Amino acid sequence: HGSSQINEKGHLEIGGVDTIELTNKYGTPLFVYDVALIRERAEQFQQAFKDEEVSYQVAYASKAFSCIAMFQLAHELGLSLDVVSGGELYTAIQAGVPMERIHFHGNNKSIAELEMAVKANIGCVVVDNFYELKQLGRICAERDVKMDVLLRITPGVEAHTHDYISTGQEDSKFGFDLESGQVDQAIQLSLLDPHINLLGIHSHIGSQIFETSGFVMAVEKIFEYIEKWRDSLGFIPTVLNLGGGFGIRYIEGDTPLPVGDYVAKMVQVIKEKATLHQMAIPEIWIEPGRSLVGDAGTTLYSIGSRKEIPNVRHYLSVDGGMSDNLRPALYQAEYEGLLANRATEEAKETFSIAGKCCESGDMLIWDLPLPKAEHEDVLAVFCTGAYGYSMANNYNRIPRPPVVFVEKGESQLVIERESYEDLVRLDLPLKHVLKQ
Ligand code: LLP
Numbered sequence: 001h002g003s004s005q006i007n008e009k010g011h012l013e014i015g016g017v018d019t020i021e022l023t024n025k026y027g028t029p030l031f032v033y034d035v036a037l038i039r040e041r042a043e044q045f046q047q048a049f050k051d052e053e054v055s056y057q058v059a060y061a062s063k064a065f066s067c068i069a070m071f072q073l074a075h076e077l078g079l080s081l082d083v084v085s086g087g088e089l090y091t092a093i094q095a096g097v098p099m100e101r102i103h104f105h106g107n108n109k110s111i112a113e114l115e116m117a118v119k120a121n122i123g124c125v126v127v128d129n130f131y132e133l134k135q136l137g138r139i140c141a142e143r144d145v146k147m148d149v150l151l152r153i154t155p156g157v158e159a160h161t162h163d164y165i166s167t168g169q170e171d172s173k174f175g176f177d178l179e180s181g182q183v184d185q186a187i188q189l190s191l192l193d194p195h196i197n198l199l200g201i202h203s204h205i206g207s208q209i210f211e212t213s214g215f216v217m218a219v220e221k222i223f224e225y226i227e228k229w230r231d232s233l234g235f236i237p238t239v240l241n242l243g244g245g246f247g248i249r250y251i252e253g254d255t256p257l258p259v260g261d262y263v264a265k266m267v268q269v270i271k272e273k274a275t276l277h278q279m280a281i282p283e284i285w286i287e288p289g290r291s292l293v294g295d296a297g298t299t300l301y302s303i304g305s306r307k308e309i310p311n312v313r314h315y316l317s318v319d320g321g322m323s324d325n326l327r328p329a330l331y332q333a334e335y336e337g338l339l340a341n342r343a344t345e346e347a348k349e350t351f352s353i354a355g356k357c358c359e360s361g362d363m364l365i366w367d368l369p370l371p372k373a374e375h376e377d378v379l380a381v382f383c384t385g386a387y388g389y390s391m392a393n394n395y396n397r398i399p400r401p402p403v404v405f406v407e408k409g410e411s412q413l414v415i416e417r418e419s420y421e422d423l424v425r426l427d428l429p430l431k432h433v434l435k436q
Contacts, residue, residue, distance in 0.1 A: 003036050004298070012340040012380050015406030019300055019340040022411060023378050026402055028302040029320035031389055031415075033065075035073065035407035037296040041259060042077040045288060048260035052267040054284055059103050061244045061289030062088050064386035065297070069405060069414035071095035074292075080123065082244075082287045086113040093120060103241075103287070105152075107174050114139050117147075124148040126202050126241070128175055130182075133189055133196070140195035149190060150202040150241055151176055153183050155221040159206025159214040159245060174204070178225065187235050198235065200282060204243025207290065210256050212265040215242055219266065223273040230279070241285035242266055248294040250383045251334045259291055290386035297385020299324065299401070300340060303377045304356070314351050316373055321355010322362040323398040325384055326391045329361045337368055340380040345371035353379065357396050389415070397423050 004014045012019045015034045023030060042058065049056035059080035062071065066088050072095050074081055080101040083089045092102055102122040106113070109125075109132055117125060118139050127133050127149050140147050152175035176182040183201075190198040201222060205214045222240065229235045247256035267284060274281045301318035308314045327333035337353065339345065347369035355362035364381060373379070392400045399418035404411045 003034050006343045010342060010344040012338065012343045014298060015411075016409035017406045017411050019298075019380060020378060022404060022406070023300050023302070023340075025411070026404060026413065027417065028300050028378065029318070029324055029401040030300045031324075031384065031401055031403040032298045032300060032411075033293070033385060033403065033405050033414075034296045034298070035405050038073065038293055039077060041288075041292050041296075042074075042079055044259045045263060045286070045292075046078060048263035049267070049284070051260075052264065052271075054267055054271075054281055056283065057101075057285040059101075059285060059287045060292055061287045062092075063390060064289030065293045065388070065390050066091055067389075067403065067415050068095045069412075070293070071097050073405075075101070079292075080285075082289075086110070086116055089113070089116060089120065089122070099123065103150075103285075111135055111139070118143060118145060121145070124150060124199060126150045126152050127186070127190075128152050130186065130189070133186060133193075137193040137195050144195075146195050146197050148197045148199050150200050150239060151183060151186050151190065151198070152202040152204070153178050153222070155203045155205065155218040157203075157205045157214050157217045157221060159209045175202075178221065183225065184229070184233065187229055187233050191233065191235060200237035200239030200241065202241040202243065202285075204287070205245060207245045208247045209245045210247045210254070212257070212262055214245075215262065215266050216269050218242065219269045219273060223277060226273075226279070227277055230277075236279055237282050238280075239285055240270060240282040241287065244287040244289050244291070246288050246291040248291055248383060248386075250294075251336055256291075259288070292386075294386035295383045297383065297388060299381045299384040299388065301379045301381065303373050303375060303379055306373075306375075314349060315354050316351045316370075316379075317354045317356060318364065318379055319356060320398070320401060321357045321364060322359065323355070323357055323395050324392045324401050325355075325364060325381070325388050326393065327387060328364055329359070330391075335365050335381050335383060337365055337370075337379055337381040339370055339373060340378040342371055342377065348372055353381075357398070359395075394418075394423060399423060 007013045045058045057080045059082040060074040061082045075097040082103045084105045099120050100123040104117045104125045107128045154175040156170045176186045190196045203218050305317045322329045350367040353365040402417040403415035
């Protein structure tokens, strides 16, 4: 994975840093991000667009992993930012990234969030529904400003992925329905609103996608309507945003394409269709999350207790679990791992890795081949960079782990470990104790 390798001590090394030195310094559980790999991915996406000589924006879907340092890194890499809440927007403001590179998503942005976005003068709002369109128009009118907008549509394309995380099918909570004329109506309303500047169309078909066919179908679907929009409404999209969803390799059976291949195919079909319909090639935007940060992240855990059920299973428990990685419990997501302090030793048996939460479903990996693991060995679980920390929680009042960035032999703490004090910070004592 990325710049990880095994050093002469037999330890897993990431970004030139010995992971055991990291656990000694920062404790466990610990998220480690290989910054070089994030840089490489960002460059691959951008290079693919440059090769095709089209105008583009690559926006980092920050829901995959958001914190101030990550936002600053994304900006340094020339990425725009897709945010989906006031909290992510606030983080972007705190990170000091330019507001014109922020795209604001979400199916139920509150009035306060829309006001925050307008006040911050962000780059564009991806409008999801009629209510939002109306509220945004009103908020902009009050301030006498004009907001750039994309309309999110559901193209009726379902990506081949896990049910829970596909959002492009027709029966979805996201976006304007294409087939029933909702998009036409939303375009019309946007064009009539003097405070809305309609840039184009947005479509996101799902997540952890391994093929280009879904993106091709979405583009074809959109172009079926483009002629109609042009002729009846006088609207030609100048921006086409095809969302994110590019897959990564979590386990051996996963077969993602190189990120540039998704882009090349997308652009090629858009060029073809634009030529066919005699229109200018729109600016193409994408929003990768997982494929930028997913396999850059590794979680390091300490192994604690074990339980052997003779002839059945050998459980090893780690000091984290569904509190720092909800994906196995939520999606039956699978991961690979190894003993970071004994990385060269041969795997002799299989172990099932349990989290420490009070819940039978808190299992991180089933049947992982490992050398005979001992108490205090360090387990590295790979590909936890996306939707790991960002979906971490305080179930059982377990503090969230810290996050370090590593690159060229250096480590830098970017999120501190949550403390017990942090956990009770918002708690207020009971005021009235009933007298007996
Ligand atoms: N754009 C939009 C509009 C999205 O809804 C999403 C993800 C993305 C971009 C980024 O998708 P990515 O490139 O990361 O696949 N928690 C789930 C994934 C939920 C994805 C939600 N939307 C998981 O852990 O697999």
